[in-house]
Amino acid sequence: MEIELNQQQRIIKDSVRKFLAKEITPLVEDHETGRKLISKDIIKRLEPYGYASGLVAEEHGGLGLDFVSYCIMVEELSRTWASLRTVVTSSALVTKLLSRKGTERQREKFLDQLMAMDELACFALTEPNVGSDTSALEAKAERDGDHYILNGTKTLITGGSLADLVLVYAKVKNDAGGKGITAFLVHKSESSFEARNIRKMGMHSSPLSELAFVDCRVPAENRLGEEGEGQRIALSGLNEGRVNVTFAVVGLGQAALEASIRYAQERVQFGKTIAHFQLIQDMIVKMALKVDTARLLGLRAAGLVDRGVDCRREASFAKLYATEAMVEVCNQAIQVHGGYGYTAEFPVERYFRDVRHLTMAEGTTEIQKLLLGREILGVSAFA
Numbered sequence: 417m418e419i420e421l422n423q424q425q426r427i428i429k430d431s432v433r434k435f436l437a438k439e440i441t442p443l444v445e446d447h448e449t450g451r452k453l454i455s456k457d458i459i460k461r462l463e464p465y466g467y468a469s470g471l472v473a474e475e476h477g478g479l480g481l482d483f484v485s486y487c488i489m490v491e492e493l494s495r496t497w498a499s500l501r502t503v504v505t506s507s508a509l510v511t512k513l514l515s516r517k518g519t520e521r522q523r524e525k526f527l528d529q530l531m532a533m534d535e536l537a538c539f540a541l542t543e544p545n546v547g548s549d550t551s552a553l554e555a556k557a558e559r560d561g562d563h564y565i566l567n568g569t570k571t572l573i574t575g576g577s578l579a580d581l582v583l584v585y586a587k588v589k590n591d592a593g594g595k596g597i598t599a600f601l602v603h604k605s606e607s608s609f610e611a612r613n614i615r616k617m618g619m620h621s622s623p624l625s626e627l628a629f630v631d632c633r634v635p636a637e638n639r640l641g642e643e644g645e646g647q648r649i650a651l652s653g654l655n656e657g658r659v660n661v662t663f664a665v666v667g668l669g670q671a672a673l674e675a676s677i678r679y680a681q682e683r684v685q686f687g688k689t690i691a692h693f694q695l696i697q698d699m700i701v702k703m704a705l706k707v708d709t710a711r712l713l714g715l716r717a718a719g720l721v722d723r724g725v726d727c728r729r730e731a732s733f734a735k736l737y738a739t740e741a742m743v744e745v746c747n748q749a750i751q752v753h754g755g756y757g758y759t760a761e762f763p764v765e766r767y768f769r770d771v772r773h774l775t776m777a778e779g780t781t782e783i784q785k786l787l788l789g790r791e792i793l794g795v796s797a798f799a
C-alpha cells in the first residue's frame with residue numbers, strides 16, 4: 417500500500433492549493449457571514465482542475481484522474497471552503513454516474529455541460545419520510561407513452577436549487593423493498609419542479625433544498641439504467657462516496673489543526689505563548705494524530721478503489737472514523753482558541769458547524785457500524 421503521494425499527486429496538491437488560496441479564499445468570509453449563496457461563476461473557476469471531469473474516463477471526454485488524486489483535490493477544496501466543496505462533489509458524483517451508467521444519448525445531452533461546470537447536478541434520494549432505509553422510497557414514477565410522470569418530494573438535497581440536472585430516485589412499481597427503484601435524469605429545461613431552500617447549521621453558502629415533483633413529465637430516454645435498477649446504481653458509487661466524505665472532513669480537520677497551531681504560537685498568557693503549556697500540546701498532538709489517522713484510512717481505501725479491489729470495509733472504516741474524529745478535532749480547535757474560538761473573529765467555529773453534518777451523509781455513523789458489524793461478524797443487526 418502506497419502512503420506517500422507520487423510526484424504527479426504532489427504537483428496536483430500544490431497547484432490546487434495555490435489556486436484556491438489566491439482565487440477562492442478571499443471570497444469565503446464575506447459569503448459565509450452574509451449567508452450569500454455560491455454563484456455558478458465561482459464554481460466555473462474550478463473547471464481547469466477537473467473537479468467535475470476528473471472522475472470521468474478519457475474516452476468520454478474526462479480527465480480520467482486516479483481516485484487518490486481526486487481525493488487530494490477534495491481535501492484541499494474542503495480545507496478552503498466546505499460550502500463550495502459540497503456542491504461541487506455532489507455534482508461530480510452525478511457526473512461520474514452519468515458517464516458510467518448513461519446511454520450514448522444521455523451523455524450527449526448532459527455530460528459536456530456538467531464537465532465544463534457550466535451546469536450543475538444534484539443527487540436526490542432522501543425524502544421527508546425516507547432516510548437510512550432507502551428501500552422505502554415513496555416517490556413514484558408512472559410510464560405514460562414516451563414519458564414518465566414523476567410525483568414525490570425529495571429533501572436535504574445538496575445544491576438542489578442551484579442544479580440544472582437532478583438525479584431522482586423513484587419507484588416505478590409497488591414491489592416490496594428496493595426492487596422498483598429507478599433513477600431518472602431530470603433536467604430543468606425539459607421538466608418542471610419546485611425548489612425550496614432549508615436553513616441549516618453550517619455551510620451557509622451552499623443551498624440545501626427540498627424539491628417537489630408534481631406530475632413532472634420526464635422523457636423516457638432520461639431513465640438511467642433499467643426500471644428497478646436504481647438501488648444498484650445508487651449503491652455502485654457508495655465506496656467512492658464514503659472515501660470522498662473522508663477527505664472532505666480531513667480537509668476541515670486539517671484547517672482546524674493549522675488554525676490551532678497558529679493561534680497557540682501567537683496567543684500569550686502567563687508570559688508565554690500558550691504553545692508552551694503541556695495541556696495545549698496534548699490537545700494539538702491528539703488533533704494532529706486524528707487528522708493523520710483519518711487521512712491514512714482514506715488513502716488506503718482510495719488506493720483500493722484505484723486498483724479495483726472491493727473496499728466496502730475499508731471505505732466504511734475511513735468514513736466512520738474520519739467523520740467522528742474530525743468533529744472532535746474541530747470542537748477541540750475551539751477550545752484551543754478559548755473564548756475567541758466561539759466567535760466569528762476566527763474560522764474555527766465555522767469549521768465545527770461545517771463538519772458536523774458529515775456523520776450523517778453517505779450512511780450515518782450508526783449505519784456504518786451496522787454494515788461493519790455485518791461484515792465482521794457475519795450476522796445482520798439491521799432491523
Ligand SMILES: Cc1cc2nc3c(=O)[nH]c(=O)nc-3n(C[C@H](O)[C@H](O)[C@H](O)COP(=O)(O)OP(=O)(O)OC[C@H]3O[C@@H](n4cnc5c(N)ncnc54)[C@H](O)[C@@H]3O)c2cc1C
Nearest residue numbers: 539540541542546547548572573574773776777780782799
Ligand atoms: C447537509 C446535508 C446534506 C445532504 N445532502 C444530501 C443529498 O445531496 N442527497 C440526498 O439524497 N440526501 C442528502 N442528505 C440526507 C442524508 O443522506 C440523510 O440525512 C441520511 O441518509 C440519514 O437519513 P435521515 O436524516 O433521514 O436519518 P434517519 O435515517 O431517520 O436516522 C435518524 C437516526 O436513526 C439512526 N438509525 C436509522 N436506522 C437505524 C438502524 N437500523 N439502527 C440504528 N440506528 C438507526 C440514524 O443513524 C440516525 O441517528 C443530506 C443531509 C445533510 C444533513
